[in-house]
Amino acid sequence: MLSVLMECQDQETELAQTLSVLVAGAVEGLVSDVSVLDRGSQDASSRVADAAGCRFHVDWRLDEVLRATRGEWLLLIEPGARPQVGWIDEVAEHIALNRQAARFSPSRNHRRSLVSRLVSRPAPLEHGLVVHKAEAVGRARAGMGLADLARSQTRAYRLVSEMVPAWAAR
Numbered sequence: 001m002l003s004v005l006m007e008c009q010d011q012e013t014e015l016a017q018t019l020s021v022l023v024a025g026a027v028e029g030l031v032s033d034v035s036v037l038d039r040g041s042q043d044a045s046s047r048v049a050d051a052a053g054c055r056f057h058v059d060w061r062l063d064e065v066l067r068a069t070r071g072e073w074l075l076l077i078e079p080g081a082r083p084q085v086g087w088i089d090e091v092a093e094h095i096a097l098n099r100q101a102a103r104f105s106p107s108r109n110h111r112r113s114l115v116s117r118l119v120s121r122p123a124p125l126e127h128g129l130v131v132h133k134a135e136a137v138g139r140a141r142a143g144m145g146l147a148d149l150a151r152s153q154t155r156a157y158r159l160v161s162e163m164v165p166a167w168a169a170r
Contacts, residue, residue: 001032002091003071003133006079007146009039012048014080014166019052021082028088032070036079037062037146062149063140066133074136076129076146080166083128087161091130094159101131101156104163124150126165131156 004022008015015036025031034054038045049056057065066074073095077083083091083104094102104127112122124147131153139152 001071002030002073002075002095002130003032003069004034004075004077005037005065005069005146006034006077007037007039008041008045008079010041010043010045011079012041012043012045014078015045015048016052018077018079018081018166019048019054023052025088025091028092030088030092031075035065035069037065061142062144062146063137063142066137066140069133072133074129074131074133076125076131076150077163078123078125078128078166080168081125081128082164084162084164087159087163090159090161094130094157098157099132101129101135101153102159103127103129103156104159104161107162107164107168110164110168122165123147123167126167127163129153129156130159 022031022034036049036054036056037060038058046056106127129150136149139149
């Protein structure tokens with residue numbers, strides 16, 4: 001089973017877009033639970049999360065949230081990002097056969113400009129991160145966010161399935 005975690009701040013629209021894609025994973029039995037870690041939202045993010053059956057954490061510590069997740073594996077993702085066709089089967093196969101972390105492939109239809117790609121690195125969660133829960137709990141430190149946790153993951157298998165990045169939803 002896979003637990004999904006997202007951090008948000010005033011991103012109700014992006015949150016709704018990502019949650020709509022994750023429904024298929026829940027129906028297929030892959031996604032067990034979704035936790036939304038709030039950074040002080042003033043919009044309806046909490047209502048969107050509640051309507052989708054997510055846990056919405058206002059005052060949280062990453063290590064505690066990680067321990068409370070139900071899945072043995074975690075998917076760290078940005079609100080607005082959307083895994084594309086085939087992601088459910090590929091992630092299910094990956095977590096059944098591996099212990100190595102994985103990232104989605106960049107979307108061929110949503111690419112930054114060449115100059116942008118040469119000058120800056122992608123955000124730590126731009127391609128998501130599938131990581132074993134025990135590994136994530138071992139890396140979590142006080143004051144850490146999901147991006148920090150993803151940044152600490154140096155090596156990851158590249159999935160064939162693509163991820164539309166969160167910046168494409170804005």
